[in-house]
Each structure stands twice: as structure tokens, then as C-alpha cells.
Amino acid sequence: MTRYTPSEIEARWQAVWERDGIFRAVRSADKPKYYVLEMFPYPSGRIHMGHVRNYTMGDVISRYKLAQGFNVLHPMGWDAFGLAAENAAMQKGIHPGVWTYQNIEDMKTQMKPLGFSLDWSREIATCHPEYYRHQQAMFIDMIDAGLIYRKNAVVNWDPVDMTVLANEQVEQGRGWRSGALVERRELTQWFFKISDYSEELLSALDGLENWPAKVRLMQENWIGKSRGLQFAFSTVDAPEGHDRIEVYTTRPDTLLGASFVGISPDHPLAKVLERDDEAVAAFVTECRKGGTTEEAIETGEKLGFDTGIRVRHPFDTAQELPVYIANFILMDYGTGAVFGCPAHDVRDFEFATKYDLPIIATFLPSEDSDENLSEAFVPAKTEKVFYIRGFAGESWQTGNEAIDAAIAFCESNGVGQGVTKYRLRDWGLSRQRYWGCPIPVVHCDECGVVPEKKENLPVKLPEDVSFDIPGNPLDRHMEWRTTPCPACGKQALRETDTMDTFVDSSWYYARFTAPRADTPTVMEDAEYWMNVDQYIGGVEHAILHLLYARFFARAMQITGHLPKSAIEPFDALFTQGMVTHAIYRSTDTGGRPVFHYPEEVETKGDKAFLEDSGAEVEIIPSAKMSKSKNNVVDPLNIISSFGADTARWFVLSDSPPERDVEWTASGAEAAHKHLSRVWNISDRITAMDDAAGTGDDDLLRAMHKTIHDVTMGIESFGFNAAIAKLYGFTATLQKSTAGKTIQREAIKTLAQLMSPMTPHLAEDIWATQGGEGLIATAPWPQADDAMLVDDTVTLPIQVNGKRRAEIEVPAEMNKDEIEKLALAHEAVIRILDGNAPKKVIVVPGRIVNVVV
RNA sequence: GCGGGCGUGAUGGAAUGGUAGACAUACCAGACUUAAAAUCUGUUGGGCCCUGUGCCCGUGUGGGUUCGAGUCCCACCGCCCGCACCA
Numbered sequence: 042m043t044r045y046t047p048s049e050i051e052a053r054w055q056a057v058w059e060r061d062g063i064f065r066a067v068r069s070a071d072k073p074k075y076y077v078l079e080m081f082p083y084p085s086g087r088i089h090m091g092h093v094r095n096y097t098m099g100d101v102i103s104r105y106k107l108a109q110g111f112n113v114l115h116p117m118g119w120d121a122f123g124l125a126a127e128n129a130a131m132q133k134g135i136h137p138g139v140w141t142y143q144n145i146e147d148m149k150t151q152m153k154p155l156g157f158s159l160d161w162s163r164e165i166a167t168c169h170p171e172y173y174r175h176q177q178a179m180f181i182d183m184i185d186a187g188l189i190y191r192k193n194a195v196v197n198w199d200p201v202d203m204t205v206l207a208n209e210q211v212e213q214g215r216g217w218r219s220g221a222l223v224e225r226r227e228l229t230q231w232f233f234k235i236s237d238y239s240e241e242l243l244s245a246l247d248g249l250e251n252w253p254a255k256v257r258l259m260q261e262n263w264i265g266k267s268r269g270l271q272f273a274f275s276t277v278d279a280p281e282g283h284d285r286i287e288v289y290t291t292r293p294d295t296l297l298g299a300s301f302v303g304i305s306p307d308h309p310l311a312k313v314l315e316r317d318d319e320a321v322a323a324f325v326t327e328c329r330k331g332g333t334t335e336e337a338i339e340t341g342e343k344l345g346f347d348t349g350i351r352v353r354h355p356f357d358t359a360q361e362l363p364v365y366i367a368n369f370i371l372m373d374y375g376t377g378a379v380f381g382c383p384a385h386d387v388r389d390f391e392f393a394t395k396y397d398l399p400i401i402a403t404f405l406p407s408e409d410s411d412e413n414l415s416e417a418f419v420p421a422k423t424e425k426v427f428y429i430r431g432f433a434g435e436s437w438q439t440g441n442e443a444i445d446a447a448i449a450f451c452e453s454n455g456v457g458q459g460v461t462k463y464r465l466r467d468w469g470l471s472r473q474r475y476w477g478c479p480i481p482v483v484h485c486d487e488c489g490v491v492p493e494k495k496e497n498l499p500v501k502l503p504e505d506v507s508f509d510i511p512g513n514p515l516d517r518h519m520e521w522r523t524t525p526c527p528a529c530g531k532q533a534l535r536e537t538d539t540m541d542t543f544v545d546s547s548w549y550y551a552r553f554t555a556p557r558a559d560t561p562t563v564m565e566d567a568e569y570w571m572n573v574d575q576y577i578g579g580v581e582h583a584i585l586h587l588l589y590a591r592f593f594a595r596a597m598q599i600t601g602h603l604p605k606s607a608i609e610p611f612d613a614l615f616t617q618g619m620v621t622h623a624i625y626r627s628t629d630t631g632g633r634p635v636f637h638y639p640e641e642v643e644t645k646g647d648k649a650f651l652e653d654s655g656a657e658v659e660i661i662p663s664a665k666m667s668k669s670k671n672n673v674v675d676p677l678n679i680i681s682s683f684g685a686d687t688a689r690w691f692v693l694s695d696s697p698p699e700r701d702v703e704w705t706a707s708g709a710e711a712a713h714k715h716l717s718r719v720w721n722i723s724d725r726i727t728a729m730d731d732a733a734g735t736g737d738d739d740l741l742r743a744m745h746k747t748i749h750d751v752t753m754g755i756e757s758f759g760f761n762a763a764i765a766k767l768y769g770f771t772a773t774l775q776k777s778t779a780g781k782t783i784q785r786e787a788i789k790t791l792a793q794l795m796s797p798m799t800p801h802l803a804e805d806i807w808a809t810q811g812g813e814g815l816i817a818t819a820p821w822p823q824a825d826d827a828m829l830v831d832d833t834v835t836l837p838i839q840v841n842g843k844r845r846a847e848i849e850v851p852a853e854m855n856k857d858e859i860e861k862l863a864l865a866h867e868a869v870i871r872i873l874d875g876n877a878p879k880k881v882i883v884v885p886g887r888i889v890n891v892v893v
Numbered sequence: 894g895c896g897g898g899c900g901u902g903a904u905g906g907a908a909u910g911g912u913a914g915a916c917a918u919a920c921c922a923g924a925c926u927u928a929a930a931a932u933c934u935g936u937u938g939g940g941c942c943c944u945g946u947g948c949c950c951g952u953g954u955g956g957g958u959u960c961g962a963g964u965c966c967c968a969c970c971g972c973c974c975g976c977a978c979c980a
Contacts, residue, residue: 255897292980374980376980419894761916764916764917839960891960
């Protein structure tokens with residue numbers, strides 16, 4: 042009897058895999074390729090259970106595909122630029138580069154014991170000049186291709202991180218990392234022309250069948266396509282140059298319900314008025330402030346200022362509408378001006394009520410409805426309504442029909458035109474930070490903004506910087522900044538902004554296909570390895586990273602860095618859930634909450650007690666692992682006490698992969714127990730003598746069913762269900778009295794089926810039982826269809842849909858005979874009580890239903 | 894507000910429209926043990942008559958489609974997520 046000692050076998054097999062280089066990906070024309078990628082980590086220095094879960098899922102796929110004979114690419118790298126490194130530099134006085142590279146080393150040593158099937162020879166770090174020099178080269182190519190431009194823009198300024206944020210990085214008026222209230226600043230910034238690809242990025246979503254519908258929908262909403270009418274009101278008493286106000290509306294069918302025109306505080310007309318009128322200036326200033334105060338965001342009070350200017354209604358020039366400056370109108374959507382139709386818009390209704398403007402219904406739910414509305418009437422656009430002030434189409438029609446008719450009518454009468462708009466803005470990429478990829482341009486007094494020459498790349502970050510003063514140290518580094526102009530050779534200054542770190546992660550998947558190449562990519566490699574067949578990561582990247590990466594693949598195709606076939610870089614996407622843990626809380630004498638680490642707590646049933654004092658603590662169920670709540674479980678502790686295979690098995694076993702899984706000590710122990718049990722079975726089989734046993738056929742049938750079920754489970758990301766089947770088969774094998782040869786075949790197959798999840802244990806059993814070569818490269822077992830069908834099947838008999846009896850029949854028995862048998866069953870006869878059945882439904886192999 | 898998802902035992906969760914609760918946890922009982930741990934075995938949705946190889950109810954609530962619904966359709970309730978003054 043030997044003992045399962047994961048620490049010993051795991052290290053041993055990892056060494057063998059590394060020695061044989063079996064996970065090294067080499068291009069090969071005669072093998073189908075499979076590219077599996079997990080979202081690469083930020084090198085914080087510590088791996089956590091979320092990493093373990095994410096990379097274990099990828100590893101299951103990778104090992105499974107390898108066993109199926111695919112040429113698998115499964116690389117790993119580091120999303121290594123970012124603010125945390127600078128914060129560490131400020132707090133601890135360590136250079137961001139030193140901190141980052143040390144963290145990478147630390148995390149690698151923590152990841153290696155998990156035994157992932159990674160090709161470490163392709164490792165990349167985005168902060169390495171060998172990575173970012175290619176990013177700089179592509180940046181220059183993209184400027185040439187017109188995909189990047191510079192403009193003066195009002196930007197989101199994070200006053201804590203002292204940098205600009207993209208619109209996507211502002212959440213409810215706050216910086217996504219710092220949580221600080223974002224201010225508005227006007228700066229000259231670099232932008233990717235992602236908005237030019239709005240339609241393309243939207244319509245291509247349809248082709249991403251193997252993406253979660255949820256993610257596609259989130260992107261669709263984010264791109265925010267709308268169809269509407271753009272037209273101009275002519276003004277009365279307006280300042281010069283403003284004899285027209287362009288507006289955009291998605292509800293042109295409500296044009297006859299217009300009662301005011303609203304313009305943004307940032308509208309050009311508002312800016313003109315602001316200059317000459319103190320009251321306007323005061324109001325506009327208030328609005329700008331108001332946009333970012335917490336109170337304004339919460340209450341959302343609609344404020345307006347009557348400019349005194351009037352506009353003429355396009356259909357009836359005698360009708361004049363007032364022009365308000367309103368705080369809720371955004372300059373960067375549509376034209377920065379709207380017409381208000383209070384009857385059919387909740388916000389306009391609120392505004393009209395406040396400023397005593399008319400509320401004019403254009404349509405009603407029925408012909409006899411009251412025209413005087415007490416609240417805005419906003420039915421779904423697919424609902425038929427009755428138009429009392431329609432001007433195009435039928436009286437009874439849906440909103441959509443009316444909108445189409447209204448646009449057609451307006452176009453043919455010279456009132457504006459139908460326009461499609463998108464919510465998606467261009468992606469501002471400039472960041473006023475040190476630890477990022479330098480933007481490779483030079484500012485020359487003579488030549489203006491000039492891209493650096495490609496032969497001068499990389500523009501490397503200077504090493505000698507200090508972080509004792511807030512702001513970007515590059516600004517202060519005159520020696521680094523001063524450089525000859527690439528165009529005229531005169532002394533000029535480098536750009537000190539660096540790129541948003543989302544740029545780094547927008548193309549790393551492509552770099553992995555040729556990680557050491559002198560060019561950003563190599564066409565043959567990209568053509569062979571792209572696309573990523575399976576991408577796995579957190580749903581938190583559903584919009585930002587995945588949208589940027591999709592855009593970047595297109596931009597790289599245009600600039601000749603990716604083949605056309607790779608413009609949608611991720612064929613299949615899987616978004617996995619988090620690892621959660623209960624929180625253990627007590628209160629101190631001052632009534633403040635105290636959070637206890639799981640290892641300080643002993644659980645008994647549904648109660649938990651502190652190990653040292655025995656005091657009971659409150660259990661708060663399942664929350665995301667968080668340092669502030671002390672509900673973290675360190676993977677390293679789990680590996681040292683149970684082994685990597687246990688950690689891997691457990692994170693897959695308890696919940697479907699797309700959902701959160703709660704880490705529990707008992708669950709981890711159960712996983713470990715199970716692996717020991719498998720080990721012991723293998724041990725027992727080894728010690729068996731060769732005498733014939735009983736039930737060989739039953740064991741083989743169970744084995745083939747398990748092969749079938751587990752294979753299906755892995756294919757469909759049903760890892761938890763696959764594991765349940767493996768538990769079942771283990772129990773069967775444990776009790777089996779079959780002969781040694783058959784049991785040996787069964788344990789070897791079990792090891793193979795487990796090998797994607799618990800590769801070390803599987804490898805060891807394989808070797809012990811005389812498996813050929815490594816289990817990692819052994820061909821995946823095939824289920825024999827003939828073995829999946831039993832000779833006899835148990836059919837439940839229902840009467841009126843309720844189960845009443847069971848019969849055991851030969852599998853190939855025909856319907857008529859089954860029906861006869863079922864009707865002859867005593868329970869059925871008793872229930873029928875002499876009555877003839879109305880109908881008997883026989884589903885062969887499934888069920889019999891007798892209808893009375 | 895708009896969009897989407899999900900509601901199944903004490904718990905995590907199984908279930909191509911076909912025996913609801915697989916598998917695991919927890920609990921309880923038993924074997925082994927001086928004892929404990931470990932290991933192994935067994936029970937566990939609720940109720941009724943406990944006589945069964947018995948009957949009734951049961952997948953958030955109410956309705957519908959179907960021979961048959963956790964699964965499909967409609968309405969409602971609850972929870973979760975995304976977006977949000979988007980014209």
C-alpha cells in the first residue's frame with residue numbers, strides 16, 4: 042500500500058514535461074492547430090484563486106485538445122504596464138520596472154507548481170522594449186493609415202491618478218481605478234478612430250456565434266446605434282452665425298408635439314451667449330460643475346435657462362418655440378441640441394412641468410383617450426398607437442412605422458435627413474503617466490508633430506526617474522525629452538504622454554504567434570495560429586478589452602500586420618465566474634467589525650468559531666475574495682497542503698464554470714479525498730492477481746459511457762458535470778470485481794479522462810499501470826458506440842404522465858411488444874380498472890405513457 | 894428608466910420536452926477503534942396510512958401548449974448583472 046503524495050509526484054512530472062518540451066508549440070503544416078488563450082494577468086506579485094480557476098479551465102481545454110491530436114498553442118504573458126507599479130514606486134521608492142519584473146518572477150514561481158501546459162518559451166511582458174517597440178512601430182503605421190489622429194478635446198481628468206481616462210473608463214462620473222470624481226479638462230490628445238468602425242464592429246458581432254450572447258449584447262448596447270432625423274430650426278433674435286440650430290431626434294414622428302428646444306451648456310451658441318450675458322455665464326458654469334458633483338448625479342435635477350431666443354417650427358413658421366440651455370444635454374452626442382417633446386419623453390415631461398411649457402400629445406393609446414396627460418406616454422416602438430398629430434403614415438401605426446414614415450416625409454419636404462448615429466466615441470489613448478508605452482512622436486517648432494523614425498525605435502523609457510513629486514516624471518526629464526526632429530534634425534522635444542495600457546492588451550494575442558520576431562507579427566505564423574480558438578477570461582472585460590482588441594485586429598489588418606482572416610481574433614469566448622468565499626465577522630468592543638481569515642476559523646455544521654478563543658463568529662455567505670474582508674484563500678497554502686491537482690479539481694467541480702464558485706474547506710478536502718481514493722484504487726489493481734473476475738462487461742460498459750459523458754462535458758464547458766460522471770465511475774470501479782486486465786484498462790481510462798483536470802495524478806497512474814509514453818500526449822480515449830447501448834433497458838411506465846411502474850425489456854424490442862408488456866403490468870391493470878386506454882405512447886429506450 | 898439573465902432539498906448544483914434532485918457538501922446512523930482522527934457503509938424533499946412492490950403534494954406564483962413541462966409560451970413576484978440625463 043502506497044500513499045498519495047502530491048508534492049512528490051507533481052514536481053516529478055512537471056520536470057518530465059519540461060524536459061520533453063511537450064507543450065512547446067511548433068508550426069506544422071500536417072497538423073490542425075488549436076490556439077487556447079486565457080486573458081493574461083497583471084503582475085501584482087501574488088496569484089489568487091481566480092487565476093487558478095481561469096488558467097485551469099484553459100489548461101483543461103489545452104490538454105484535451107493536445108490529446109486529440111491538435112497542435113496546441115497555449116502561451117502566457119504579462120499585462121505589465123499600469124498604475125500600480127507607479128503607486129508602488131511612490132510608496133516604497135522602488136522603480137516601477139524593478140517592482141514589475143520582480144512580481145513577474147514571483148508570480149511565475151507561484152504558477153509553475155500548478156502544472157499548466159503552457160509554452161513558456163513564448164512568454165512576453167508588455168513593459169519590455171522588445172514588446173512595446175513593435176507597438177510603437179504599429180502606432181506610426183496607424184498614423185500613416187489615418188487610424189490615429191490628434192485633437193483638442195474635453196477629456197475626463199482623474200485628479201487622483203493625475204491622468205486622462207477614456208469614456209469607457211469612467212463609471213458613474215468616477216475614475217474606474219481611483220474612484221475619484223472625474224473633472225473636465227481640455228487637452229490635446231491622441232485618438233484611435235474606432236468610431237469609423239462602429240457599424241463594422243456592430244454588424245460583425247452576428248458572426249461571433251461562439252461568444253456569450255450577453256457579451257455580444259453588451260457590445261451592441263455600447264456601440265449604441267440609433268436611426269433618426271437630423272434637421273435645423275431657424276432662429277429668431279439669435280446672435281450672428283446662429284440663424285440655425287441643428288437637432289437630432291430618434292422620434293421625428295413626435296415633431297408636432299415639440300414645445301421647446303434645448304441646447305447643451307457646451308453648445309457653440311451657449312458659448313457665444315455666455316460671453317455677453319452674465320446670467321448665462323453663471324448658469325453654464327453651474328452646469329459644468331453640476332455634472333460632476335455627487336448630488337447632481339444622484340438627484341439628476343433638470344435645470345434650464347431660457348435664452349430668450351426663439352425658433353420657428355419647421356412645419357409652421359408661425360409657431361415659435363423657446364430655446365433653453367439645459368444641463369442634461371450632452372454636447373458630444375448627436376448635435377448637442379434637441380427638441381423637447383414632453384408628452385412622449387419622461388425627462389422632457391419633467392422639464393416642461395418645471396418651466397411651465399406646453400405638453401402636446403401626438404399619439405394616444407386609443408381614439409377616445411384623454412389628450413391631457415398626467416405623465417409622459419412612452420409606449421414600446423413596436424406597439425400600435427393612435428396618432429392625433431401625425432403627419433406621415435397611418436393614424437393607427439407602431440412607433441417604428443411612424444418614425445420611418447416621418448423620416449421619408451421630412452426628407453421629401455426638405456426638412457432634414459435620416460441619419461444613423463452611434464454612441465461609440467473615438468478611443469483617447471494618451472495618458473500622462475510614466476509606466477506605459479511611450480508615444481513615439483516628436484514635437485518640433487518647425488515641423489510640428491512628427492512620428493519618430495522607425496529605425497530609432499524603441500523609444501525607451503528612461504530608467505533614471507523619481508516619483509517624489511506628483512505628475513509625470515517624463516515631463517521633468519529634459520535629457521530624455523530633448524531629441525533631434527526626425528524630419529529636419531533640429532532640436533525638438535519628445536511627447537511625454539504614454540499609451541493607455543488597453544493598447545498593450547489589444548494585440549498580445551497576435552504577438553504570441555511570433556513572440557520573438559523582429560516585426561510585430563510574422564504573416565505565416567499569424568496565418569497559421571490565428572484565430573484564438575478559445576479565449577477565456579472574466580466578464581468584466583466584456584466591453585473595454587474585447588471591443589478594443591476587435592478594433593485593433595482590424596487596424597492591424599489594414600496596416601499589414603494581420604491577415605484578413607484574423608479581423609475577428611477570438612473565435613470562441615468563454616467568460617468564467619469568480620471564486621468566492623464566506624466572510625467570518627465578529628465585532629470588537631467598540632462595535633466595529635473584525636474580519637477573520639478562514640484559517641483562524643473552525644466550522645461546525647452551519648456555525649463557525651474562532652480557533653483560539655472558541656468564540657462564535659458570524660458567517661456572511663459567499664462574497665468575492667477580498668483582502669479587506671480577509672476572506673481570501675492563498676493557492677500556495679492549498680498546494681502545499683493538498684497539492685495542485687486538488688486545487689485544480691476543486692475549482693472546476695462545484696459550480697458551472699460561468700458561475701461563481703464558493704471555495705469551502707470541506708469541498709477542498711473532499712476533492713483531495715477523491716484523488717486519494719483514485720490513487721488507492723490504482724494501488725489495489727496493481728496488487729491484484731491475474732485470476733478472472735466477474736462483471737467484466739458491466740465495467741467496460743460503464744467505462745465507455747463515462748468516456749462519452751466526460752468528452753461531451755469538456756466539449757461543452759460542463760466541467761462540473763464531467764467531474765460528477767468521474768465520481769460515479771470511480772465508485773463503480775472501486776466496487777468492481779472484474780478481472781485485473783479489465784480493471785487495469787478501466788483505471789488507465791479513468792486517468793486519461795481525469796488528466797486534463799488532474800494531470801500529475803493521471804500521469805503517475807498511467808506510468809504505474811504500464812501506459813505507453815506520457816498520458817499528456819496519449820490519444821484521447823474513444824467511446825465505443827456499441828458499448829453505450831445496454832442489452833436491456835428499464836422503461837418507466839406512466840399513466841397520464843405519472844410514473845406508476847417499470848418494466849425491463851430487451852433494448853431492441855419493438856413498440857407493439859413494449860405496449861403489450863406495459864398494458865399487462867399489474868400496476869397498470871389495477872389503475873385501468875377494466876377500462877381501455879385511450880392511447881399508448883411508446884418512446885423506445887425512453888418511456889411508456891398510457892393515457893386513460 | 895432601458896437591456897439581459899436567473900429562481901430546483903439544509904447548501905453548491907444535475908436533468909437532448911420523457912423516472913426531478915445525478916455528483917458533492919452538511920447532517921444523522923452504523924462498521925472499524927479503548928477513544929479520537931482517518932477510512933468504509935447506509936439514510937435524508939414534504940405529507941398521509943406507516944401494511945406496501947402504497948397514495949397525495951412538490952422545481953418562485955398564476956395561467957397556457959403537450960400523451961408528458963424544471964425545460965416551451967403568457968402574466969406576475971423576487972434576486973443578480975450591464976448601461977444610463979444617449980435626444
